[in-house]
Amino acid sequence: MADSAAEARIDQILVARALLGDDRRAFEQLVRRNQGMVRAQLRRLLQGDEAAADDLAQETFLLAWRKLGQFRSEARFSTWLHRIAYGCFLQACRTKSWAARHAQDDEMEHLPTPVQAMDLRLDLARAMRHLSTAEQTVLLHCAQLGLSHEEAAYVLAMPLGTVKTHATRGKAKLKTWLAAWHDAAGEERIP
Amino acid sequence: MNSIHDDDIDALLRQSFDGPIADDGFCDRVMQQLSRRRRPSAWPLAAGVLVGAAMCSLSLFTSPLWRAAWHGWLVGEWSNSSIIMLSIMAGMSLLALAWTLAEADDH
Numbered sequence: 001m002a003d004s005a006a007e008a009r010i011d012q013i014l015v016a017r018a019l020l021g022d023d024r025r026a027f028e029q030l031v032r033r034n035q036g037m038v039r040a041q042l043r044r045l046l047q048g049d050e051a052a053a054d055d056l057a058q059e060t061f062l063l064a065w066r067k068l069g070q071f072r073s074e075a076r077f078s079t080w081l082h083r084i085a086y087g088c089f090l091q092a093c094r095t096k097s098w099a100a101r102h103a104q105d106d107e108m109e110h111l112p113t114p115v116q117a118m119d120l121r122l123d124l125a126r127a128m129r130h131l132s133t134a135e136q137t138v139l140l141h142c143a144q145l146g147l148s149h150e151e152a153a154y155v156l157a158m159p160l161g162t163v164k165t166h167a168t169r170g171k172a173k174l175k176t177w178l179a180a181w182h183d184a185a186g187e188e189r190i191p
Numbered sequence: 192m193n194s195i196h197d198d199d200i201d202a203l204l205r206q207s208f209d210g211p212i213a214d215d216g217f218c219d220r221v222m223q224q225l226s227r228r229r230r231p232s233a234w235p236l237a238a239g240v241l242v243g244a245a246m247c248s249l250s251l252f253t254s255p256l257w258r259a260a261w262h263g264w265l266v267g268e269w270s271n272s273s274i275i276m277l278s279i280m281a282g283m284s285l286l287a288l289a290w291t292l293a294e295a296d297d298h
Contacts, residue, residue: 024222024225027222031221035211035212035214035221036210036211039211039212040208040210040211040212054217057217058220058224061221062221066226120203121207124207125207143201144207145208171200174200175197175200178200178203
């Protein structure tokens with residue numbers, strides 16, 4: 001927590017430097033410090049499409065450079081970047097066909113029970129794909145990118161209550177779907 | 192039946208996340224694309240202030256209130272009109288001060 005606060009302060013100082021003297025080196029530091037998580041966020045949102053994710057990440061940082069004067073420190077700089085990145089993603093979805101990938105949302109309430117205990121990570125990835133888009137997005141930002149519910153609400157421009165509901169529902173579905181794996185693992189341990 | 196807790200799901204989700212992506216030249220590509228940011232020019236604000244002040248003076252010069260207030264100040268007496276004019280000026284100054292402080296706080 002203290003580390004995260006210190007990181008946020010360093011980002012704020014770099015933003016002030018970048019704004020005051022049009023300091024490109026300060027902005028370069030900001031890009032270096034934040035590109036990893038922004039690209040990871042976009043890769044997840046684009047379901048592993050690395051090239052498209054990197055294009056959107058580049059667009060995100062160019063937009064951040066142009067709008068740096070509008071950064072009001074109401075959120076951490078990294079959270080502000082995630083918000084811009086999510087906006088770029090939504091814009092891209094409107095113009096391209098990525099949105100179609102979620103066409104099967106809510107089709108499936110139950111995954112077939114695995115006969116054997118398979119790799120849990122694969123099962124989790126599979127289960128995640130069957131969550132609704134909103135549940136996937138909220139769990140990505142809260143559980144994987146490590147944002148608080150309030151920060152996720154800011155990034156996704158959603159009411160806080162909606163974020164909490166999607167997180168709870170998403171986890172409940174994952175628990176149900178993965179229970180079979182858990183039971184199978186438990187039975188294997190019991191002779 | 193063994194139950195899975197929220198913490199288990201959180202841990203699983205964290206484990207399934209590969210973490211930040213390595214730079215691999217991404218930062219350099221972004222910096223090459225960076226254009227020079229245009230500084231917001233100060234002339235619209237200055238022009239607005241000048242035009243506003245000129246319009247205000249023009250409208251006040253024809254007003255009997257302004258003449259009465261000016262006359263009161265010249266002879267050193269506190270007439271109603273001079274008090275009204277002073278109150279308006281003080282109010283405008285306070286508004287400008289509050290606006291400046293709010294803008295400074297934002298930056």
